[in-house]
Amino acid sequence: VLQGHPLIVLRDDDPETVGDLFSQVPPxxxxxxxxxxxxWEVLAEDPRRPLANVKYFSSTFDAIHPRTVNRLLQASGRKNRRFAQAYGQSEVGPIAARTYSLKDGADFNGRCVGVPFPGMTGVRVVSRDGNPPDKDNPGWIEVRSDGxxxxxxxxxxxxxxQVNDGWWRMGDVGYRTKWGCLHLLDREVDExxxxxxxxxxxxxxxxxxxxLVEVIIIPxxxxxxxxxxxxRDDKPLDLAAWRSAVVGLPPLAEPVQWRLEDLPQTATTKxxxxxxxxLLLGAGESTSTAN
Structure with missing residues (x-):
């Protein structure tokens, strides 16, 4: 902004509208x-190639799905394009980050949200049971930040x-690898x-x-x-493809299909x-009552 680069601020993220705009003004x-x-994954299939000029994608605050990273990187035609993922919270700002390139792509370990910013942020994972936190025994994620x-x-x-001797508890659980990479596994309340x-x-x-355009695992x-x-387009879920997809995963109940617009969302579309x-419990109770 300070260097005078043109800037567009979008008030909504409707793919059709955004595709039209990006085709006219390639970001x-x-x-x-x-x-x-x-x-915006659907924009990767748009014949106008609205994402072809993008050199840098930057995702804020939360972990992003590997499929999304790969599709968007493949939609760009720029050399050395990068996808940056940041982990943070409004209360503390950005805490850790990592990048992906087209060559390495998302490694299907989207739980890795990167490393802290040297000299600016700190991260620790606190044990919940006295044993060292790891993938099988995640701990509470706490951070330090001047922000x-x-x-x-x-x-x-x-x-x-949420403050513990200067450390801020994020409300998430995870672990750090021996290389210092922070892995986010779940929100505490969603376990x-x-x-x-x-x-x-x-x-x-x-x-x-x-x-799939959304999938949420809830209790x-x-x-x-x-x-x-x-x-996509609210088409009936292919149950044969679904049964194949869940092979090797922890036991899951039968999928419940909802329209995307009916799912309750935050201001940042989470x-x-x-x-x-x-809502699901209420729907089940209504069905039981009706029966």
């Missing part, structure tokens, strides 16, 4: 939320609950007993079932892991998992 750098990039908020307006007690990482399962399902009333899925679980 060289795009920053967006992970779920927005997920919606951390100093309180919640009118909710200072809530703020104090399902017997499932190591709902996010990892979702990554694999996205890759194995191309027609069912009986404690089972229930996949809620949305498909799915509100707890609210979705409540």
């Amino acid at each position: 060289g750098f795009i920053e967006a939320h992970p779920n927005t990039f997920l919606r 951390r908020i100093i309180s919640y307006l009118g909710e200072h007690q809530r703020w104090e609950k 399902i007993p017997g499932v190591k990482s709902t996010l990892e399962i979702e990554d694999k399902l996205f890759t194995r079932v191309p027609e 069912g009333p009986d404690g089972s892991a229930v996949p809620v899925v949305s498909t 799915i509100k998992r707890l609210e979705l679980a409540r």
Whole structure:
């Protein structure tokens, strides 16, 4: 901005509208939320090639699905194009990051969200049971950053609950490798007993079932892991392809198909998992009552 480069700010991420705009004004750098990039996968198939000029994609705040990274990188025609993924939170800003190139692509380990910024941010993973945190025994992710908020307006007690000797608890669980890479496995409130990482399962399902535009694993009333899925153009889920895709994954309940627009979303288009679980429970109870 300070160097005078042209800038476009989008008020919505509708793929059809964005495809028209990018075809007229081809962007060289795009920053967006992970779920927005997920919606824009269809632009990789657009014959006008609206993403052909993009050299850098930048995804903010949350882990992104490997399928999305690969599709968007393949849609660009620029040499040495890169996809940057950042992990952070509004309360602390960006904490860790990593990049992907077309050559290495997303390694189907989208749980790796990168390493901290030297001299600027710090990350530690705190054990929950006294044993060292690892993939099979993830711990609480805590961070340090000069960009951390100093309180919640009118909710200072809530703020104090998340601060531990200067470290800010992110509300996520994960582990760090011996090389220092941070792996994000789940939100604390979204963990399902017997499932190591709902996010990892979702990554694999996205890759194995191309027609999926959303898949969310939530706990069912009986404690089972229930996949809620949305498909492109709301076409019926191919159950044969689904049964093939879940081979080798932890036990899952039968998939429940919803329209994407019916899923409860945050301002950054993330799915509100707890609210979705409540809605699904309510729908099940209504069905039982009707029966």
